[in-house]
Amino acid sequence: MTTISNTISTASVESRSGRRFVTARRVRAALVAFLLPIGLIATWWIASDRGWLPEQILPSPAYVYSTLVEMIGSGEILYHAGVSLRRVVTGFFFGAVVGLALGMGMGLSQRIDDYVRPLFLAFAQIPTLGWIPLLMLIFGIGETLKIIVIAKGALVPMAMNTSAGIRSVPADLVEVGHALRFTRWQTLRLIVLPGAAPAVFTGIRYGLTHSWTALVGVELLASSEGLGYLLVWGRQMFWLDVVMVAMIAIGLIGFAMDKGLDVSENYLQRWKHGEAD
Known part of the structure; x- marks a missing residue:
């Protein structure tokens, strides 16, 4: 009985030690990740304070922060961010669905x-933005153009990764399905798709990233609202503080979307990490 108690106590101590180690490692990684941004902001602050560049070209961080607070308070930045997010969600959905279907077709047949x-x-091979001149002639500069450009950004990585993921499923697993007399649908649902899931998630992440950059590009060229439009408008008016606020918003939203997909992928594939442990 004493031996069992000691074993349980030792396991509990090791578990707590392991959790503390993981927490410390995450905190250290977070601190390291913030070193470069903090260094860049410090350099920016010193450069603007000492007048290395004119204020019209390099506004101070304090001025940009006040502009950000003002644009949040007025709802302007939130409105343009909402327009961009609505466009990217719609375009990414269509592009991902078509890319998934195309990738499955190429992978299975x-x-x-x-x-x-x-x-x-x-x-x-043709860059997403390279399609804009042709698509402008066909669809004009309305919302249809933006959705098609964004969808193209998602379609290619989604199709390529899905196809590669399906083809990477071990043939032995498929043979097990045949031995168990699975139907084609059961083989696809229980063996092929779970085996290809990591590659599909990679396609989703890359597709969303490409969709977001394509959105900003098309808004730079053909839009009267959205974060890309804010960049153009700020440049035309020579309001560099507005340009920087739009750039910060674009970067933060893109980072948040990618991080959200990363967390979702880890959660949905927690069984895989459990096996590794």
Whole structure:
């Protein structure tokens, strides 16, 4: 009985030590991650304070912060961020759905892959922003143009990663499904898709990142609202504080979306981490 108690006590101490180690490691990683931004802000502050560049070109951090507070209070930055987020969610949804279907087709069928992949790779080599002049002629500069450009940004990484993920599923697992007399749907649902899930999540993350950058690009060229429009408007009016506020908003929203997907992926695949432990 004493031996069992000692074993449980030792395991409890080791568990607490492990949790403390993980917490300390995360805190240290967070502190290291903040070193570069803090250094850049300090350099920016010194440069503006000593007048290394004119204030019209390099406004002080305090001035940019006051502009940010003012734009949040007036609701201006929130309105433009909301417009951009609505566009990116809509375009990403359509692009991800089409990319997922296309990637599954190329991954599951060699015939579809042989027919589609050469043209698809040629399509993928053209940068997303390179399609804007042609799409402008066809769809104008309305919301349809923006949604198509954003969808294209999501479609390519989604299709490529889904196809690669499906093809990376071990053949032994598929053979197990055949031995258990799974139907094609059961094999797809229980073996192929779970095996391809990491690659699909990678496609989602890359697709969302490409969609966000494509959104900003198309708003720079053809929009009267949104964060990309704020960049152009601030540059035209030579309000560099507004430009910097828009850049900060774009960076923070993009980081938050990527971090949210990272947390979701880790949560949905917690079984995988449990096996590794």
